[in-house]
């Protein structure tokens with residue numbers, strides 16, 4: 001896909017763009033609603049009518065039936081989820097259409113369907129429940145709903161596992177192996193209860209015996225931002241700041257999660273930081289824009305990024321600029337909105353509504 005902003009929006013000064021966004025918002029009044037993910041740039045978050053993680057924002061999108069136009073400052077799968085949950089009278093826009101999520105793209109439908117064909121021999125729908133992380137394509141959400149499964153986010157993964165295991169014997173978890181594994185351990189499973197399905201290999205690279213025994217089959221996907229962190233970063237941080245509190249996201253590998261003081265969703269991290277007393281040293285293992293914003297929000301706490309050396313930026317979240325937002329708000333009538341095909345939408349909505357019900 002090719003996307004280029006008209007020159008007028010590329011060369012305008014930040015103050016002018018901000019004024020144009022404010023004016024466009026005022027003109028649109030209650031008919032427009034801007035959702036901003038926590039990982040967005042600070043200048044985008046400033047314009048969010050709601051700011052949150054993907055779970056909170058999908059709930060808000062579902063509840064906000066009055067807003068005719070939803071501008072989702074996040075990545076593609078989030079805008080798709082909002083579109084699936086919105087009413088027919090609402091239209092969803094992604095201000096930068098190139099903002100995708102590499103992790104969501106790791107579970108391609110052809111590979112998923114091929115894997116499911118194999119898993120039919122291990123009980124299929126009768127025994128195995130597909131569970132897809134919010135960070136997945138609409139097509140995968142549709143597949144999940146069609147096969148009796150549901151969506152989870154890092155906020156509600158525990159409740160989703162409980163629901164899954166009360167209804168079926170096994171879970172097939174997409175696409176983030178780390179969130180799936182970390183939630184499995186928290187749920188009380190043992191490492192040997194979980195296997196990773198490598199979609200580039202026959203039979204997922206697993207023996208029939210492994211598939212038969214597994215309680216969770218994890219798709220081999222990951223987030224390159226969160227797999228940056230290592231146990232060594234934790235060790236070094238503790239040596240430097242013996243009183244440090246370390247909080248990380250569950251998309252980090254288990255070796256990191258198990259050494260941290262706490263782990264949880266983006267909202268969990270925000271609350272964790274808020275609760276620490278002034279003067280605390282707090283190291284965070286997640287996306288850098290959120291860490292920087294928390295640093296600005298709590299200048300009385302020493303908040304820093306856990307690795308100290310890598311810059312864990314989500315380049316896709318970072319794509320959306322105030323230039324894009326100004327253009328989108330002023331020209332949305334000529335911009336292609338996010339559209340999920342009706343046949344996919346029906347089952348994807350079932351999977352998302354199940355998620356909203358079990359939280």
Ligand code: SF4
Nearest residue numbers: 101102103223225314
């Ligand atoms: S931080 Fe990772 S999972 Fe989240 S949008 Fe970026 S690439 Fe996807």
